[in-house]
Amino acid sequence: MQRYFSEIKKDNLLFLNKNDIYHIKTVMRMKENDRIEVVYQKQLHICQLDSEYNAKIEKIITNEFTKKQYVLCVPILQEQKMSFVLQKATELGVDVIVPILTNRSKIKIDGKETKKLERWQKICKEASEQSKRLTIPQISSATKITDLNFSGLKLVCSVKEKNNTLKKILKDNLNYDKIVMVIGPEGGLTPLEEKQLIDLNFIPISLGNNVLRVETVPIYLLSILNYEME
Amino acid sequence: MQRYFSEIKKDNLLFLNKNDIYHIKTVMRMKENDRIEVVYQKQLHICQLDSEYNAKIEKIITNEFTKKQYVLCVPILQEQKMSFVLQKATELGVDVIVPILTNRSKIKIDGKETKKLERWQKICKEASEQSKRLTIPQISSATKITDLNFSGLKLVCSVKEKNNTLKKILKDNLNYDKIVMVIGPEGGLTPLEEKQLIDLNFIPISLGNNVLRVETVPIYLLSILNYEME
Numbered sequence: 516m517q518r519y520f521s522e523i524k525k526d527n528l529l530f531l532n533k534n535d536i537y538h539i540k541t542v543m544r545m546k547e548n549d550r551i552e553v554v555y556q557k558q559l560h561i562c563q564l565d566s567e568y569n570a571k572i573e574k575i576i577t578n579e580f581t582k583k584q585y586v587l588c589v590p591i592l593q594e595q596k597m598s599f600v601l602q603k604a605t606e607l608g609v610d611v612i613v614p615i616l617t618n619r620s621k622i623k624i625d626g627k628e629t630k631k632l633e634r635w636q637k638i639c640k641e642a643s644e645q646s647k648r649l650t651i652p653q654i655s656s657a658t659k660i661t662d663l664n665f666s667g668l669k670l671v672c673s674v675k676e677k678n679n680t681l682k683k684i685l686k687d688n689l690n691y692d693k694i695v696m697v698i699g700p701e702g703g704l705t706p707l708e709e710k711q712l713i714d715l716n717f718i719p720i721s722l723g724n725n726v727l728r729v730e731t732v733p734i735y736l737l738s739i740l741n742y743e744m745e
Numbered sequence: 746m747q748r749y750f751s752e753i754k755k756d757n758l759l760f761l762n763k764n765d766i767y768h769i770k771t772v773m774r775m776k777e778n779d780r781i782e783v784v785y786q787k788q789l790h791i792c793q794l795d796s797e798y799n800a801k802i803e804k805i806i807t808n809e810f811t812k813k814q815y816v817l818c819v820p821i822l823q824e825q826k827m828s829f830v831l832q833k834a835t836e837l838g839v840d841v842i843v844p845i846l847t848n849r850s851k852i853k854i855d856g857k858e859t860k861k862l863e864r865w866q867k868i869c870k871e872a873s874e875q876s877k878r879l880t881i882p883q884i885s886s887a888t889k890i891t892d893l894n895f896s897g898l899k900l901v902c903s904v905k906e907k908n909n910t911l912k913k914i915l916k917d918n919l920n921y922d923k924i925v926m927v928i929g930p931e932g933g934l935t936p937l938e939e940k941q942l943i944d945l946n947f948i949p950i951s952l953g954n955n956v957l958r959v960e961t962v963p964i965y966l967l968s969i970l971n972y973e974m975e
Contacts, residue, residue, distance in 0.1 A: 582954075606957050607965070646956040682972060723975045724812075726876040727836050734961070735837070738968035742912060745953045 516561075517543055518552040518644045520651060521570065529553045529562060529570040536568045557649045578649060583744055584693040587733055588613040588663060590620040590700035596730040598638055605642035605652050607737035612639070614657045619702040624657050632656065660697075660708050663715060667693030671712045672732060673719035674703045681720050681736070685743050694740060698732045746791075747773055748782040748874045750881060751800065759783045759792060759800040766798045787879045808879060813974055814923040817963050818843040818893060820850040820930035826960040828868055835872035835882050837967035842869070844887045849932040854887050862886065890927075890938050893945060897923030901942045902962060903949035904933045911950050911966070915973050924970060928962045 517539075523530040531539070531553070539545050545564060553560045553570045559578065562570035587604055591597065591614045604612065612635075614624070624631060635654050643651045668691035670684065697704075697712060704712070709719065727735060747769070753760040761769070761783070769775050775794060783790045783800045789808065792800035817834055821827065821844045834842065842865075844854070854861060865884050873881045898921035900914065927934075927942060934942070943949065957965060 603961055603964075606955060606961055608955055645958070680975070682975075723971060725836060725838055725971060728875070731833055731836055731964070734833075734964050735968040735971075738965040739972045741953060741955060741965075742969045742972070745910075745912075 516550055516552045517545075518554065518647055519570075520640060520644065521553050521555045524555055527572050528565070529555050529560060529572060531568065531570060539564070539568055552647075554649050559649060582608065583691070583740070584610045584667070585737060585740060586611040586613065586665060586667070586693065586695040587737070588615045588658070588695065588697040589733060590615055590617045590698070590729065591622045591624050591657065592700075592730060593622055597635065600730050600733050601635055601638045601652075601654075602642045603734045604737055605639050605648070606646045607734065607741055608648075609652045609733075609737060610650070612652055612654045613663070614654070615663070615697065616657050616659050617700050617708060618705045620700040628657060660704075660711050661715075663695075663697065663712065663717075665693070665695045667691050667695050669695045669697075669712075669715070669717040670720050670736075671697040671704070671709065671717040672699060672722055672736075673709060674699075675709070676719040676721045679718060679720050680723065681739060684718055684720055685739075689744070696733070696736050698729065698736075701729050746780055746782045747775075748784065748877055749800075750870060750874065751783050751785045754785055757802050758795070759785050759790060759802060761798065761800060769794070769798055782877075784879050789879060812838060813921070813970070814840045814897070815967060815970060816841040816843065816895060816897070816923065816925040817967070818845045818888070818925065818927040819963060820845055820847050820928070820959065821852045821854050821887065822960060823852055827865065830960050830963050831865055831868045831882075831884075832872045833964045834967055835869050835878070836876045837964065837971055838878075839882050839963075839967060840880070842882055842884045843893070844884070845893070845927065846887055846889050847930050847938060848935045850930040858887060890934075890941050891945075893925075893927065893942065893947075895923070895925045897921050897925050899925045899927075899942075899945070899947040900950050900966075901927040901934070901939065901947040902929060902952055902966075903939060904929075905939070906949040906951045909948060909950050910953065911969060914948055914950055915969075919974070926963070926966050928959065928966075931959050 519535045521529040547566045549564050553562050559576040560572045561574040562572055565571055587609050639652045668688045749765045751759040777796045779794050783792050789806040790802045791804040792802055795801055817839050869882045898918045
């Protein structure tokens, strides 16, 4: 069943935004009384469409499943690669995405931030619908390395680091509720940036023998977290 | 240093193909005496370019690193998704890619196989250069499910399976040298196809709670194998 997210509820009705209604009418060619799934306040509702394309709630499905929080801090990438990271990270359960400003990033965001954030948020919403999530990942505004103040288990992918493998670190730290990961741009974080993160209690980790492209690293990390934490 | 693959050696010279020479001259703008890395018969050679853009061997770097063999059997996907899978799987160390013919695949290969295989092989070669591999993954011709005869640990991603998690299977089978993975198309393998694979001693595995797109699954699996096997 097709899934949508709603933010407005009145009595027994959930209201969809105009893009979703367009999708229901024109792409899915659904009609009155057809059924859809609607997520409202992290709860799944099985609904029937009324004649105005509002969703009448038939059943609420409660979900007891809780998972760890994943926060992904990635440099701003070229649009196609960024879309890829947002989409795949959403499939793999990311909760928060923080675009970070790094010294060696080649893509600048000056003046275009609001528009870009809106576009990125839309990609995450659509990927959340496709992958049947109950939440949409939040994208925060572009952040400096020195402002990455988080609690939880904090990891930074390091090219220099050889001994701290992800496996070793995860084995010793399985009880954290939140895991924050920082990924550097092509060419890596500068030694100063890495030091700034270590001062903020980030643990440098090695990703092993493979040479991965920047956009592959988030998928690699989230796959392993899903595997190790589930 | 830029890496290329060569198949022809004569005395102290390694010869590159005309695409690579074009890349060296026009994209990299390299000149006589500039250094490149050339892989010949799985060995890394540090070379200097001569005036004809042949590679003079200066040093051979021996590598004792051995890894398990990864065989990935994927349905034929739409070109953009296929390129994505080939590129990322190469980064993550895949050795053999088998395009499989499945009942629910929407993409047909009839009549275009030779051309497609050539294109796919080129994608793998370029990704191998970028990710500094010593081997290029081999792509075999399109294969029927019932012809997937392999030795090693054999896994098939199943939507029905709930208990056999990848973690459980890998924990009990860490000593295999070769791991073969079959991934179904959108909509999954048919019950008959899954049975045919089980008859060939493939073990059905569950991928957990996330709903992943077909093209994400190979990256998910290879990430975990790299993590678990290294």
